């Protein structure tokens with residue numbers, strides 16, 4: 001009886017773990033500041049097993065972090081602040097130079113190559129469940 005109970009608890013735990021909105025974060029990095037630069041940018045690839053969205057980002061390295069898109073219109077680079085970055089199930093969304101990026105404002109100190117910066121990523125799945133993930137990014 002005791003053993004059966006233990007197995008059931010284990011299965012419940014596994015089911016819960018699988019249901020969690022895990023988002024894989026890869027190729028994550030922060031661009032080192034050029035002299036005199038007061039803002040920063042961070043890049044990463046996000047892949048969620050289920051439909052989700054990145055809706056908030058925080059970092060102790062910056063006063064505020066915004067999710068930005070970048071596009072070329074008539075030869076002019078335009079950045080736009082996004083409320084959320086939608087993630088399709090199983091599809092990798094790339095934040096990379098020239099496209100989506102995290103914009104760091106009000107830097108606490110210059111972003112120096114070789115150092116690291118921590119970010120807290122907040123995701124919301126389609127059921128409205130919020131999960132939070134901390135990632136440590138190299139500055140380069």
Ligand SMILES: [Cu+2]
Nearest residue numbers: 068079101103
């Ligand atoms: Cu930007």
